[in-house]
Amino acid sequence: MKAQAVAQAMVRGLQEVVSPTDFVIYPLASGGSGTTDLAVRLAGGRLYHEVIAVGNRRAREVKWGWLNDRTAIFDAQDALGSPDGPSQLPGTYTDSRPVGEMIRRLLARRPDRIAVGLGDVLAADAGMGLLQLFGVTLMDGTGTPLASGSRPLLALDRIDFSDLTPPPIPIVGLTDHWHSWNERVQQRDFRLDLIHGGLMPASCRLAELLSEYIRIPVGDVAASGSGGGLGMALAFLGAQFRLGAEFLAHLGRLEEKAWQVDWAVTGSSQLTADSAHQAVGQVAQVAQRAGIPAVALTLQLGPGHLGLYDAGIVGQYSVLDRPRNERDVHRALASLIEKAAYRVGYWMQALSDP
Template sequence: MSDELPVVLCPDSFKGSLDAAAVANAMARGVHAACPKAQVRALPMADGGEGTADLITHTLGWEWHLSSVHGPSGDHVTAGWGFDARNRRAVIDVASACGLDLLPADRRDPWQLDSRGVGELMGIAIEAGAEQLLIGLGGSGTVDGGAGMLAALGARFLDADGRDLPPTPAGLTSLARVDASGLDPRLENIEIVVLSDVDNPLTGPHGASAVFGPQKGLAETDIAAMDAHLGRLAEAIDSAGGLHCPAHTPGAGAAGGLGFALGCVLGGKARMGAAYLADLIELDAAIASSQLVITGEGQIDGQTSRGKVVAEVVGRARRLDVPVVAVAGNIACSEAELTDFGLADARALCDGSITLEQALAEPARWITARTQALVEDHLAQHD
C-alpha cells in the first residue's frame, strides 16, 4: 500500500468531551503518526444536534454571525448562526437559543421555558436575506411545542377574553384560541429544512413529554399533564387555520415539539440530519477518492444504526467499497456485531487499559492513540 494513504475523517462529536472538529484533529494526528505521508481530509459530521450550525458554516466557508436573542428562561443570550450569502441559505441550531446547556440545573423547569429565541433567530436570518433555513433540532431545553418560536414570528396565543398569553406551557394553561394571522408573511417564501435524528410524534407514550421531558427537568408526575397541554396546543393551532400535517407525524416531537411547529405548522421538510449533512459536504465524493474512512462517536451501541453519523458514514462507504474503521469513547457491541454493522475495525478509548476519568481528562490524546493503532493495523493487513 502506498505511503501516501488517502484517508477521510468524518467523526461525530464526543458529547460532553470534544466537538466533531476537535475529534477530527485528534484523529489526523493519529493518522500521521502511523503514516506520515498520508493524505488526510477532515470532514467532521453531525446529525442535527448541537454544533451542526458551526460545523456546516466552517466546513463550507459560510459567514458566522452572533445575535442577541431571548434564551429559554427569558434572559438574553448570544446565539451563533451561519449564512451562505451567495445561495441565500442560513443554518441555525435551536440549542443556541433554547438549549438545555443554557440553563443551570435548578432552573430546568419546562413549564416556565419557551423557544422564542429560535423564532427570533429565524427572523434575523430572513432579514439578512436567507431564503432557505436549515434548522438543527438537537439539544433543546424546552417542551413548549414551539409556541415560543411561533410567538416570536407573529402568532398570538389568547385566553377566552382575547388577552395575550405568554407562550410558556404554564402561561398557556388558559389558552382559548390561537391567532396565526400575524405570522411573518415572508415565511410563505422561505424553505425550511428541519434536521433531526428522531421520529417521535408530538404526544403519546413516544411523544415529546414522555420521552424527552424528564431529560429536560420535567417531573415524572407531570408527564401526563404536559402531554395533554401539547395536545390542546395542537388542537388550538389546527382550529386557527389548519396544519400542514397532523401532530402524530413522525418527528413532530423532536426538540420538545419544535419539530411540530416547524414541520406541521410552518411546512418545514424533515430530513435525517446525518444524511442531509453528508450530501451537503459531498461526503460520497470524498470517500470515493479515499482508501480508508475513519469515523467515530461517544458510544457505539445498538442505537448507532438509527440515523446516527457512524451508520450514515458506514452505509455510504460500503456502497463505494471503501473500508471504515471507528474510534469511540465506549463500544457496547461484540466484534461480530461490529462486523455485521459494516465496520472493518473499531477501538474504544475505555478499552480496559485506561479509566473513564483518564479518557475524559485527555480525550484528544487517547483518540490520537487509538487512531494510530487502527491505521497501523490497517497498513499491516494490506502490505
C-alpha cells in the same frame, strides 16, 4: 470535543502505524452544536453574529452563517443559550422564543432558505414560544392570551390563528433522528413531568389543536420530535426536515472524497440505533457505496448498536482502555481517541497487507 479536534486526534493516532499517506479530514455534525461552523467551512460563506433579547432574558449574541447558495443557518442551541430545565434533563429549555426570534431576524436578511440545527436541545414548551412569534395566539379558558414558557402552557384551552404569518421562504430543520412528536413523547428520556406536572398532556393538547387547524396530524410528521417541541412547531409552519449529517456531507461533497481513500474512521460518544441517522451512519453509508470499510470509535455501546453493522460499519471500538469516571474521560479524551485510532490503524493495516 468539536468534530475537527476529534478528527485531528484520530489522525495523530493513525500516523503512528499507517504508512505515510494522505489523510482526508472531514469533520461532521448531526445537526447539533457546531453545525453552523461546519456548514460555512464546507460550503463557503461567512459567519456573523446577531444580538437578540427576548422577554426578560439578557441580550446575547447568536452565531449564524450565510452560505454561498444564500442559505442562512444557525444552531438552535446557540440561540437558546444556557439550559434552564432540571438537571435530570440536560439540554432542556422552557421557552423556545429565542429560536423564533432568530428565524425572524434572518428573514429580514432575505435569504433563499433558512436551516436550523435542532440537535442537542429539548424545548419543553412544545414550541409554543416559537409559534407565538409567528402570530399563533394560545389562550386559556377565559380567552386570555398565554405568556410564553412551559408553565403557562398548562393553562392552554384554545388557539386563535387569525394573526398567523408563516415564514415566506423554506425552513429546513436539521435533525439527528426521524422520531415524530408522538413517538418522542413516549421515550423514557422525554420526562416533561419533571418540569411541571401536567406538562405532557398540555403539550399533546397543543399538538391536537395545531393538527385540527391544518388538517394534518402534525404530531405524526417524521422528525417533528426533533429539538423537543421545536420540531413540531416548525412542522406546523411548513418546514421540511433533513438529517444534519447528510446536509453537511452534501455541502462538502463527502461522496467524492470517499472514492479517494482506502478506509474510513468515524466516531460518536455513544453508538445506538439512532447513530445510523447521525454522522456515524452517514460516513458508513458513503463508505459502503464507495466499497471501503468504515470503523467507528465510541465511549459507549448503547441499545441497537449492532444494527450499525447492517448500515455499513465493519467495526465498533471503545476508546476506553480501562474503567474511568466521567471527569477523567473528559480530561483525557483527546489522548484516548488518539490511542484508540492507533489500535484500529494497526488492525486495519494488518488486514490490508498481502
